[in-house]
Amino acid sequence: MELGIGMFGDLQIGQSTQQRLQEIIEEVKLMDEVGLDFFGIGEHHRPDYAVSVPEIILAAASTVTKHIKLGSAVSVLSSSDPVKLYQSFATVDLLSNGRTELMAGRGSFIESFPLYGYNLQDYDELYEEKLELLLKINANQKISWEGKFRPALNNQEIFPRAVNDQLKIWVAIGGTPASVERAGRLGLPVIFAIIGGNPAQFKPLFEYYKAVYLQNGHDIAKFEVGVHMHSFFGEDSTETADYYYPLYSAQMDRVGRSRGWPPFQKNQFDLGRGKTGALIIGDANEAIDKILAAQEMFGLTRFSAHMDVGAPSHNEMMKSIEIFGTKIAPKIREALI
Template identity: 80%
Template sequence: MELGIGMFGDLQINANGEIQPAQQRLQEIIAEIKLMDEVGLDFYGIGEHHRPDYAVSSPEIILAAAATVTKNIKLGSAVSVLSSSDPVKLYQSFATIDLISNGRAELMAGRGSFIESFPLFGYNLQDYDALYEEKLDLLLKINATSKISWKGRFRPELNNQEVLPRAINDNLKIWVAIGGTPESVERAGRLGLPVMFAIIGGQPIQFKPLFDYYKKVYQAYGHDMNKFEVGVHMHSLFGEDTSEIADYYYPLYSAQMNRIGRTRGWAPYQRNQFDAGMSKDGALIIGDANQAIDKILTLQETFGLTRFSAHMDVGGPSHAAMMKAIEIYGTRIAPAVRKALQP
């Protein structure tokens, strides 16, 4: 199982509502990725947002910068909002990262958890599903062949057009991110694409039927089970002491949940929800190394995971807290998990 980190590029927001300068956060992110590589984590993913509380609107630029200060870690988006992107340009950008990084680039396609990119780039939300279907089809065709003829509804057609540059092995690994709908699971299984399930609330065991359905569809369409890949993306933060990291993190985490919740009609986030999430059966991987090791191993056993992604910057923890969490993850948690999973 691969062990890595996903981020959205949350900016730190203080008690007065003052937002950290994006320039500062971007430089911190590069330093954090460099440490992830140094401590031996397997992959890094960064999300795309177009909001004042996030620093990153173009994952590919962050990843290209990270490629120059790292040696081994895989570098991908988490996610690229495919519905409001141009698949041609998206492939070109990630193929370029692949060339810079000597074959370490990945692309994770998703619909995005926010809608700001649609009006920003001139797309109608009424076309939400159709945009994703069409653009995923085009992206996969570009990934499979350098010359393409294609026609759809939402972009000009391509007539024997060559898409360059090409990734080192010609095609990129393309993941799809899934929030939990059977339709998305069925599509991924039918296409034989690796899947990342976002589990950010409730109890992870509730997702078991979707994991089983994905595997069933994947097999039914005759895809090679030796290439079967499935992961989870879960809110995480690690510290020396579980109580201390929980008390530090709860105000930051709850503030972010409430900022998002106010736009979506959620009830105010409470400490008992946070504590329930941290429990053995909850969806938060927050605590010391031993607690994290136990929960990650349980998740792997339950779902047959090939990848675990710790989403570690929700609410904007300090750079110091992030660096400490990365150190603990890479030097204590990851080695213990790998040892436990050895045949």
């Protein structure tokens, strides 16, 4: 099972975007040094996030890392041009010597749609069409294609090409059966975002994905499935939780106000940190137990710790990354041998 970190580039109140971007590059450099397998960065177009163009961050990170895989988490495919998206990620793949991935999602925030001139009423159609085009570009240097939302391509060559001519493309899923069916039918690796409740509730979706994947004749040897879960690690469980709760709850409330959620409560946080909750926030031993439990439950090939919700300080992020790489990851790898 690959172990890595996903981030959105959350900004502290009053923090400059410039400072946060520089911190992110330092954090990715440390992830590489402590032996984590991958890093993913999200795309947002809001004042509380620093990153609107993941591929720029990944290009910068490629110059200070040697081994870690670098990807988006996610690129909002619905409001992007698949041609430009492929070109950008192929460029980063060349810079990183073949370490780049692209994770396509529909986006849980909607700011990119009016920003780039798309109608939210076309939400589903946009994703379907653009995923089809992206996969065709990924598989073919020269393509002819016609759709509804962009000009047609007639015998058009797409350059540059990724290192092995094809990018690794993941899809991110929030939990809708239609998205699960699509990914399984296409044979694409999947990351499930599990950010609340009991993770066991997702088991039927994992089973459905695997069943559709096999029914469509895809090779089980290439089967890949992962989870993205809110995580933060410290030396002492109680101290870590006490530090993180005000930051985490404030960000959940900022997002929740735009979605009609009730205020985030301490008991939700505590339940989430419990044995059957979706939050992996505490010390190394707690994290090892919960990550291994998720791997056993779902048959995971990848675990992504979403580590910067609410913008913990750079120093605390660096500590959390170091604990993940030096104390948690080795024990998990040892247990899975």
